[in-house]
Amino acid sequence: MNTTEKILSFSELGLSQQMLNSLSQKGFEVPTPIQEQVIPLLLSGEQNIIGQAATGTGKTAAFGIPLLETMTPSKLPQAIILVPTRELAIQVAEEINSLQTGMKERLSILSIYGGQSYDIQLRALKR
Numbered sequence: 001m002n003t004t005e006k007i008l009s010f011s012e013l014g015l016s017q018q019m020l021n022s023l024s025q026k027g028f029e030v031p032t033p034i035q036e037q038v039i040p041l042l043l044s045g046e047q048n049i050i051g052q053a054a055t056g057t058g059k060t061a062a063f064g065i066p067l068l069e070t071m072t073p074s075k076l077p078q079a080i081i082l083v084p085t086r087e088l089a090i091q092v093a094e095e096i097n098s099l100q101t102g103m104k105e106r107l108s109i110l111s112i113y114g115g116q117s118y119d120i121q122l123r124a125l126k127r
Contacts, residue, residue, distance in 0.1 A: 007036040014043055019069055021102040032058040035065070042066030064096040073105050077125070086113040 007013065010023050010031055031039065034053040041049055043066050053059055063081070071078050083089050093111040100106045112121045 007031055013039045015039075015065065016069060018103050019065060019099075022099055023065075025101050026098065028061070032062070034059055035062040038062040039065055043069060060092050060095045061099060064092075064099055068096065068099055068103065068107060071107055073107055078107075086115060089113045 008030065010020055010028065013031060013036065015023075032053075034051050035058050038049060038051050039062060042063070049063075051059060051062060053062075067079050081092055083092055089111040090113075093109050097109050108127070110121075110124050112125065
């Protein structure tokens, strides 16, 4: 992608209609710079990406949307997202779950963190 071209809509990123519907329901209209740069790379199969952007610019969606687009429900963990705090772990899991609103097949998303019984978390992970 030419870095001088500005993407005007999520539909230009090659997302499924289900994802476009979910984004529309959430009120997302135009991808942020981090989203327009990261989403196409991850959808094309790139795996080693580091993205840096200010708080509130859509980093979770930038990395979460391609996960939701490329994964199918499974009993085995398919992705691990590491974050520095319990609050952020909960926030990231909730945001990615909310991106599945209109999806036919929903992934099971779970946050695991310290300060809570590991037995409860491991049972949820096994489910």
